[in-house]
Amino acid sequence: MTLSAPTRTFTVALVGNPNTGKSTLFSGLVGVHQRVGNYPGVTVEKKTGQMEIDGRPFEIIDLPGLYSLAARSRDEMVAVDLLLGRRSEVGVVDAVLCLVDASNLERNLYLVSQVLELGLPAVLAINMLDVAERHGVRINLEKLRQRLGVPIVAVQANRRIGLTQLRAALASVEAQSRVAASTTANREPAKEMPCRACRCDMTFLTGKRCSGAASGDEEPCAQPLGRTPLPEAFEHEVTSLESELVAESRLSNADPPPRCLVRRLLLDRSGCLQRALLAEADTRWANRIEAAQARLAAAGYSVPSVETTARYDWARRVLDGVVVEPRSYRATTSDRIDRVLTHRVWGTAIFAVVMVTVFQSVFVWARPATQWIQSLTTAASDYLTVHMAEGAWRSLLVDGALTGVGAILAFLPQIVILFGFLALLEDCGYMARAAFLMDRLMVRVGLSGKSFIPLLSSFGCAVPGIMAARVIEDERDRLTTILIAPLVTCPARLQVYALLIAAFIPTQAYLGGLLNLQGLTLAGLYVLGILAAVLCAMLFKRTILRGRTPPFMMELPSYKWPSPQTVLLRMAERGCIFLRTAGTLILGVSILIWAALYFPHDPTATHQEQQRDSCLGRAGRIIEPAVRPLGWDWRIGCAVIGSLPARELVVANLGVMYHLNDEQSDSDTQNARWHEKLHAVTWDGTDRRVYSVPVALGIMVFFALCAQCMPTLAVIRRETNSWRWPAFTFAYMTGLAYVAALVTYQVGTWVGNVWCVG
Template sequence: RSPLPERFWQEVERLARLWADRDLPRPVVARIVLDPTGSLQQLFLPDAPPEQIAELAAAKARLAQDGLPVPDLEPLARYQWIEKTLQGVVQRPAEQPAGATDRLDRVLTHPVWGVVIFAGLMAGVFQAVFAWAEPPMRWIDAAVQWVAQGVQAGLSPGPLRSLLVEGVLAGLGSLLAFLPQIMILFFFIGVLEDSGYLARAAYLMDGWMVRVGLSGKSFIPLLSSFACGVPGILATRVIDEPRARLTTILIAPLITCSARLPVYAMLIGAFVPQQTYLGGLFHLQGLVLTAMYLLGIGTGVVVAWLLKRFWFTGPTPSFVMELPSYKWPSVRTVLYRVVERAWVFVRFAGTIILAVSILVWAGLYYPHRPEEVEGPFVSRAQQLGRQLQSWLAQKPNSPPENEEVVRAKSALIELAEQLRAGQLPLESLLEEASFLLSQLPEESVPESFLRQIEQLRAELLGAYQRQSLFGRLGRAVEPILRPLGWDWRIGMAVLASFPAREVVVATLGVIFQAGSIDPENPEQMTQLQRRLRSATWEGSEEKLFNLPVALGMLVFYTLCAQCAATLIAVRRETGSWRWTAFVFGYMTVLAYLGALLAYQITARVGF
């Protein structure tokens, strides 16, 4: 005898008569009704007329009105049948002794203390993710820089070397830099999952997330997105209900990931005043940073509610799960999951990031016309060549010198003559001079001389940027960006940061002639911040950057979808470019409108 109620079988019989021409057995019709994914409907009713499909939806609605919601109906009915069957053959003591799992659950699933413990645990996890990942991230960066120096030493200046160093290695470095954070996060998630605690966390959050059409299973993917949106989107595979899974994928990119932090640090440090409140307890800069995180979370909640209200209509997805017993996590299982997910990230996101980084390099490099760009810089380069010749002539030999230093000096003598003669292209000569001087002992090279070379090179690179494809595109879109308080230079930096939003820091360093900027180097970041504060509109003394512009940029980068790896992850998990375009489109519109409101409101109130 079936454990499902008679009322359910009445609807099955009604549908079976409606689909009599298909000769479907009653159990198959029942499975079609109970299937929450719609896959059985597509299998057995691929060409059903709209009225038959509408009748199926009406049958489910009638069952829900009678207190028999689909798909909860089947597991609930089976558990009731099992309990009723066991009543006749199993005797239980009047009071069950509480086991270890029950005692832990009284605290860990408590409506108040459970949430407090979970919040503290997650805070510790994120602290560990950022603190533990810092050393391996430095090692990876050092390794990439070492390879880049080897390429610079082995190839002469030109497009090929620029492509390998600024395109391939830069893209590879941006990918590998996040790998330690992702592996550490997956390690903690694996430990919590294998121990049985993660199921309790999902249970705790279900009561909050059900209000916007999600379930507790959406919580962990969204939590993972704080480190990186790619693993967060991949983690949605645990969500069974298609609408809840798709909604989670569509809002995951709004969660503030670690790649946004360099942008936040640059803009907040440069333009938000260092004010404190309540005796130094609260810092304005910290409050603005917190506001950016809350803005991403709040926008995600609103978007999820709108999707449920107007697009993914229907009953809220149920969250029925069996809480496993607590146990010590298996080291082998946890490490296997870490390696597997890390490899998926490298294989999947790496190829896309690398390809897009090369495209961005091409947009910033071409058309490369030294004869049009370098003319105004020739006289300064000639003066620099004479200074270099004079310094080399006055610098006494300090034996013993190794072979590498001797070769560097010999090459510098030839290069100084080329600079003095005004030989083009100056860009490659200055790049080579900077590299050769780095081969000499640090104490022997005047700091002012190095700064002079770096300054001239930065200005020259800025001129090339203005002539590049992205520079021209930035000028073309400047009228659209004017209401945000941006000029073409900011627009160009935004366009160049499409593959990875943190690229905007380095791009602004080149555009505003601050040299090569490393977001992890506080001294270099301060140099860039000074440049931004002193930048003016072209042909005017009016400051380009101020607090309203900075707040607008913060809001834009909080809401925008400038991450190629995340968009490709959306494509992979949804199987549709349509949803990928939807994510990029709605987030770009939100980012523009948010930046517009932030700039216009703060500018009008006099900030």
């Protein structure tokens, strides 16, 4: 084993309830040395960080915030597997760092009791003692340390107080585990080593911690903890089930599930864990477990409430005499703020103001940065055009790679700024209030209030919107939100709308100039996007993502001052994720589209001939029969295929296809010229015009609903951790867009004919 190697990284899992300041503590410990990824096969985010204490390498794994290790949700399952060393990509967890909130110790100790049961060395960090003290809660840390038998460190994560002591505590745990490893490795047979979760470990652990604590000032446990607070009768059932499972696994040569998972099997009434653990859908085990549960219920220990009762009893015993709570509950600052912010009228008004401010700022601040990035890529492509010889390489770099890079980077300012705001709102605790206020609205669509902000962000750009859907715990709600977010109208569509509305929709005014037809068309397209999103959400929640939603429950954390470090780190983290995952894919697709336009290359052909005879041009003509019912000619088909990386590209593609921007002119006259030329476009070989109001409306409706946006699909791939969902999004949105455009064109033409005849 590598345990004795001197430079072995010591892996510590950071566990805690949500809203205890876990991420803040994590950033405080590891700083910028962190990596974010996904656990393979699940959408749970994996966050790891590196640090060094006295020259020894430590790896900290930030687990998702949990109330329990019940292994019901994916978050919980990942956490349990990881703590038990059952996730191969992380390896063995050497110790657990439990973060608890001082103002809510009893509930936090519930999770702590589950963690201690695992038998791993543990360190307890108590956060926000200052807040608790302000509320009149007094905690005797020394006594708590004696009762729990693990090192306890008071920290203030947001002010980075207590981190040095915490590092020292982790270092001493590491030193002890090294000593223990070197002595036990010689004594015990190697076969026993991986089984860290059996119950003998707990006594071993507690005993060792009491006698051999490095700091020397720890007294032996006044009340040595039981291995588990669960009652004897329950443990008896666990033992008998465990022995049966061990016997079974011996037959099939598989690893038996560790004891704490057996315990969870008995506590689990939904059968999720059974299905996950006992892969062969064996009704024998289900019957066996049900029988055990029935026996326990008969003995007065009904499952699963036996667990909560036992653990809370334990927590109360541990805290008895340790925590002195105030006689009467005083209204805190948070309560006073909440009286206003969760008010139906005032709260909603303030929420609206906050949202307008945030999105206005994102828009105002991101724009110069985006323009700067765009001018930079233009300058780079100009430089390359001048300094490189004409040919495939130059074309690849300028038209393929740089276009792709430009498209990716143009999103970056928006994402970084929006996530800065979201992190700020989240960190100070406002996000939960916003979700509370919007829940009443979202529940009608079948979603919860937590979907509101991601969907609202999608009006700015679907990419950060989809990334923001991470805050939604319920898997189905989250997927639904991700799937409908791209339907919401983003500014990229405005370029398409602006061109076609200005060219084809008459400037007719109603109500004395208060409303005009062009503006109404634009508003109609926005409404179309929202309506489509709402209908699709309802449809998905009733079909593919149907299922019993667990009752909605959300904690409203106390307000606190946001930590600038957390906010800045979150901005950097989201920016990096976007560049890494979406960036590479977009670059690839841009180069592909470029190649489709460039090959087969005929150096003697004019620009227009080259476009027509390229792979893309041929593809456009192949699909012409399919787009004909929409009133499109093959050039529009081509432009649509070519706008696959980003829908705003369709404007440039139409320009290329119809040879619109051949001469240099300022933008106003160029726009007018574009409009004229579009009007004059005819079907090949005839003088019948291609464009009419129904065709233009059809194209706009198509672009309102289609998924022509590579970054969005790439981000869906990243967030759902599979290709299935981006493929589905693309298919359903393209189908929807096609049908809607078809209906628009056919109905529009029919109405037009009736109108003319009438």
